[in-house]
Amino acid sequence: MPLPTDEKELALGRALLKAFDTVGGGPHAGYRAAHAKGLLLTGTFVPTAEAASLSKAPHITRSSTPVSVRFSDFAGIPNVPDNHPEGASPRGFALRFHLAEHSHTDIVAHSANAFPSRTAEEFLGFLHAVIASGPDVPHPSPIEQFLGSHPAALAFVQMPKPFPTSFAREHFFAISAFKFINAEGSERHGRYRIVPDLGTEYLDADAAAAKGPNYLFDELKERIAAGPVKFHIFVQLGEKGDVTDDATVQWPEDRKQMKLGEITLTAVAPDNEAEQRHLIFDPRPGVDGLDTAGDPLFEPRATIYLMSGRRRRAGGQGG
Numbered sequence: 001m002p003l004p005t006d007e008k009e010l011a012l013g014r015a016l017l018k019a020f021d022t023v024g025g026g027p028h029a030g031y032r033a034a035h036a037k038g039l040l041l042t043g044t045f046v047p048t049a050e051a052a053s054l055s056k057a058p059h060i061t062r063s064s065t066p067v068s069v070r071f072s073d074f075a076g077i078p079n080v081p082d083n084h085p086e087g088a089s090p091r092g093f094a095l096r097f098h099l100a101e102h103s104h105t106d107i108v109a110h111s112a113n114a115f116p117s118r119t120a121e122e123f124l125g126f127l128h129a130v131i132a133s134g135p136d137v138p139h140p141s142p143i144e145q146f147l148g149s150h151p152a153a154l155a156f157v158q159m160p161k162p163f164p165t166s167f168a169r170e171h172f173f174a175i176s177a178f179k180f181i182n183a184e185g186s187e188r189h190g191r192y193r194i195v196p197d198l199g200t201e202y203l204d205a206d207a208a209a210a211k212g213p214n215y216l217f218d219e220l221k222e223r224i225a226a227g228p229v230k231f232h233i234f235v236q237l238g239e240k241g242d243v244t245d246d247a248t249v250q251w252p253e254d255r256k257q258m259k260l261g262e263i264t265l266t267a268v269a270p271d272n273e274a275e276q277r278h279l280i281f282d283p284r285p286g287v288d289g290l291d292t293a294g295d296p297l298f299e300p301r302a303t304i305y306l307m308s309g310r311r312r313r314a315g316g317q318g319g
């Protein structure tokens with residue numbers, strides 16, 4: 001998976017990485033520039049019978065596929081408390097389907113069904129406004145000005161992001177629309193939703209504040225030692241006219257949702273830190289039967305995940 005050769009794309013990737021480093025007090029050698037604190041679990045994906053009507057992708061047409069899932073807190077701070085008011089949310093769910101040796105496809109999702117910007121350039125503007133807005137900066141501060149002129153960013157910042165009782169009681173969204181292509185060549189747009197088998201469950205603010213800084217990761221390790229953790233993958237199906245190239249626009253809640261399959265996680269991955277450090281997720285599917293659908297976030301994300309991942313691998317420690 002090479003980096004792009006276009007100098008503008010590379011410069012955007014470098015600028016985003018630098019901005020994340022600044023916000024997270026990094027770089028932290030060997031860790032991700034965002035979603036630095038994580039845990040990797042392993043298990044299996046089993047598709048539903050109807051999933052093949054949507055896509056001919058290998059993991060959707062086979063009876064089962066091994067998977068890895070990396071759960072994470074948002075910030076680029078390796079020891080961010082799981083109950084940190086700004087640093088922990090949205091939580092991440094990065095899923096890898098292991099199709100064959102050196103062959104895989106990923107879904108990278110987070111716990112908010114929203115994103116603050118349509119483009120990576122706009123996201124960089126958001127981060128720069130955060131960086132320029134210390135406590136001593138006069139009002140309206142750069143971030144107040146940015147939020148005043150970017151309604152999607154304001155909505156994202158203001159949306160409630162409650163703390164779950166467990167990673168196994170949180171839901172996740174891949175935000176962008178994808179194209180699903182079946183064996184007959186028919187195409188449908190859809191958006192992934194990953195829903196816990198046990199349903200979502202959240203703490204109130206006082207209960208969250210009373211939790212320890214590692215409450216989510218400690219609980220996940222205990223839970224998986226006691227038995228499997230299950231999630232269902234749904235695809236919210238787009239209809240004619242639904243926007244497919246803008247992560248800030250959600251589709252109506254009454255759109256049909258097709259169940260794609262189930263993930264059963266059974267163990268904490270061995271050599272967890274080294275495995276996490278090595279894994280570089282790609283938000284683009286890159287397999288027959290699945291494609292991106294014009295969302296401008298995909299390419300810059302792929303670039304920055306790769307840039308950050310190579311830097312992390314060279315860091316030699318961390319996860």
Ligand code: HEM
Pocket residue numbers: 016017020031032033034035038070071072091092093094108109110115119120123173174175176247279280281297300301304305308309312
């Ligand atoms: C312009 C938009 C975005 C930028 C600049 C960005 C930036 C980043 C960066 C720098 C990382 C660390 C990469 C690494 O070192 O491996 C990261 C990881 C991650 N991002 Fe994004 N991101 C963007 C959009 C999104 C969206 C839309 C989602 C949710 C659907 C998302 C979810 C995640 C998750 C879950 C991870 C952790 C992946 C892992 O566990 O390795 N990001 N992002």
